[in-house]
Amino acid sequence: MKRIYLVDVSSMFFRAFYAVRPLTSPAGVPVNAVYGFLSMIIKLFKDEKPDHMVFCYDRKEPSFRKEMYEDYKAHRTEMPDDLSVQIPYIKKLADLLGIPSLEVPNYEADDIIGTLTHWGRRQKMQVVIVSGDKDFGQLITDNVILYDTMKDHKYDAKGVFEKWGIRPDQFIDYLAIVGDTSDNIPGVKGVGEKGAIKLLEQFKHVEDIYENIDKVESKSVREKLIASKDNCLLSKKLVTIACDIPVSENYEDYALRPWHVEELRQLLQELNFKTFEKNLLGNGQLGFALDTSAEPPPLVKAKETAPAIAVIHPKPSPVKHGDTVVFAPSEYQEVTGTTRDVMNWLQEGQELWGFQDSRGVFIATDSHVYNVTDPELLGKITDTYKVAWKGFDLKGFWHRIGAKDPKTLWDSMLAAYVIRAGDSSDFAKIYNRFVGEALPEFATPSQLLNAHVHLSRILEHELNSHDGDKVFKELDLPLAPVLLQMEKTGIRIDRELLKKQSDALATDLQGLEKAIHTEAGEAFNVGSPKQLGVILFEKLGLPAGKKTKTGYSTDTDVLAGLEHPIAKLVLQWRELAKLKSTYVDALPEMIDPKDDRVHTSFNQALTTTGRLSSTAPNLQNIPIRTARGQEVRKAFIAAPRMKLLSADYSQIELRILAHISxxxxxxxxxxxxxxxxxxxxxxxxxxxxxxxxxxxxxxxxxxxxxxxxxxxxxxxxxxxxxxxxxxxxxxxxxxxxxxxxxxxxxxxxxxxxxxxxxxxxxxxxxxxxxxxxxxxxxxxxxxxxxxxxPIQGTASDLVKKAMIEVSQKVPVRMLLQVHDELIFEDFEDNLKQHSAELVRIMENVAQFKVPLKVNFAIGNNWDEAH
Structure with a gap:
């Protein structure tokens, strides 16, 4: 899910001013607020790794609220001089750090954040509001959280209730009653926070209170409410954040841009922020040496004469220096431009590096890095020119640029995975593991390219020394574009069927919960391991198994060993509850409204076994061995006028065991x-x-x-x-x-x-x-x-090889891979025409001492086709 971070600059800047001791630049300008605010932003970059962010500013002139209420913010004192002089630095830093900024005449930063929050929800994005202002509690809902970076705490709807005692949808009413002295919002005189919470426990909103004023229990509170009715209703209007002001609805307008490195360095030097300069920008040099011995040495600094921004050529001219061959970095240029600019020099079959980070999408040749401003067009153009791609996690990069038929040349993520199976998805971690140096936290595009080139050389050497080149080139690398097509295609989901299943599961869960409560002799939260442990081992006196730090263990093994009806009931409840939450209720939320299909992501470099895994949704763990789990497969349906075909290897691991033994x-x-x-x-x-x-x-x-x-x-x-x-x-x-x-x-x-x-x-x-x-x-x-x-891994490799060959030779759409099963979708006539060829390829993709056997069936849904 895409995320956007909306920063309430005034709130965070003001708090930073009072949180950081007085500091001055060499010119004597106060900079403590800048220092604190920059610290917060850098921490946000490091911890959250955002790719979209907006700085939201208040305007100097009054907002529309001043027209509604002349005394709005009337008691606000002037901003301290030591703070006001620092504001220009924040705006300059935002520009140099590539952070989009917004301020809208007649509106406050809160209204910008409110509008972008509602827009983000419509776009099915996760919205993170970065502020310490409680007023934003009114915006919190699913996929919207409030992040107080000063306290390092995130508030979701549950957190709002725990902190303030009211639901987010009641927050405006809460503020309308209690008022706000800092903004001079009157509220209800004489009714404080506890009184407001009590009123909102009895009534839903302010309007409900006044419609049922006679039902307010306390005479004193009732009189205060009546006396302040006009102020209360006015206050509600004043505290309500506007969510429909005119702002751009183009998602890319809020994308982080590349840093202006040299200008940023000059500003940090002007402010005397030496630590920031060193940590963010380093010394501006990045090179490496390659020893002539068998093992490549770790990354070392370039010579002092090297240019500040350098790239290592794929085939540079060596310069002899002692016993070491040093690759001299060449002059290197970073360019920001449109994809159409790239067309001026792009050639058929050209080799390009492609990579992305929170700053954007980059492609690189031997001499230039291009920050592409319209990446969606890039995929179409590079497909046409049959570009040969190099990079790290190319599949993710192809998704970003909208490539449909990309060509692969090198993928460092897959190479690292072949060398040592396990999670290889994090570029910085893989770089550190194989190069022995930490990647700069905020590396420039040129530094990133240097890192990609250097890592690829080390991995090539490691692949050869581990005899992994064949697996890399014949299995993992050619599989990446196959998986890309599958992910782009997705599979249709029957919403109505899942709704019926959800309702049925809810009914069954309620029945099981009642039965569990009857066995327990009291009601309790069945989903709470702590409460369940107390019931089982203290009240019912059942033999306790292992104990954890938080209480008794109530895991599956423990419950399966208990001789009591309640244990079996809880196991059934858990099975149905997980099925409902993880699949039946979750799948509809994952449907792309553009095509009514879910698009799982296949993880090619994650498991230690060599198998693929999948996320959002995880198709490998659907509990198909149970009757209710099998029902979920019925919700995976073919497109209109089409059918699904399932081809499944029969007893593949036992056949491999027979062959090996x-x-x-x-x-x-x-x-x-x-x-x-x-x-x-x-x-x-x-x-x-x-x-x-x-x-x-x-x-x-x-x-x-x-x-x-x-x-x-x-x-x-x-x-x-x-x-x-x-x-x-x-x-x-x-x-x-x-x-x-x-x-x-x-x-x-x-x-x-x-x-x-x-x-x-x-x-x-x-x-x-x-x-x-x-x-x-x-x-x-x-x-x-x-x-x-060797058995499971061979089965996995066999399926991968089959997927590659089938995709090349059989003109049917492959949608899913689940363990030893492949799911296809096409018109029924086409599936019947090509099913024999499909099965033949799968059964002969490798020659074993025993025959491989593939079962297949065609149906309207996955269950029918299985």
């Missing part, structure tokens, strides 16, 4: 297309296949899935609800019949201990640090991960 019994079962769980049961229990019962098959299924995850007797016993001794006998019989699987497990664990990592069949490595732990539980976890990683 070369176990003859496992391979035979798949070669003959047997029910793998029934076939496993026949082997374990030594009975004919036709005599395998549902109970025997269930036990064999648990073993099959558990083996791939390194499950032992304890885990199998818990899963099947049988004694541990019986579970051990089952596992022993399994390994007697599937000896090669046992050999694979033992060999893989041994190799993992020796190398510190395991690999998929495609060469993707997973390093397992837990194997080195002295904690036995962690070490055992590492061994289980080592057993599973």
């Amino acid at each position: 070369e176990d003859p019994n496992l391979c035979r079962a798949f070669a003959e297309d047997l029910d793998i769980h029934a076939a496993t049961a026949a082997e374990i229990y030594n009975v004919p296949l036709k005599d395998v019962t549902s109970d025997l098959r269930r036990a064999a299924k648990a073993v099959n899935f558990g083996i791939a995850y390194g499950q032992g007797a304890f885990g199998l016993a818990e899963n099947l609800g049988i004694p541990r001794g019986e579970a051990k006998e089952i596992i022993d019989r399994y390994f007697n019949r599937f000896k090669n699987v046992r050999d694979y497990i033992e060999g893989t664990v041994k190799t993992a201990h020796e190398k510190g990592y395991v690999e998929t069949l495609f060469g993707r490595r997973r390093y397992i640090e837990e194997l080195q732990s002295k904690n036995m539980a962690l070490k055992k976890f590492g061994e289980r991960a080592a057993i599973n990683a």
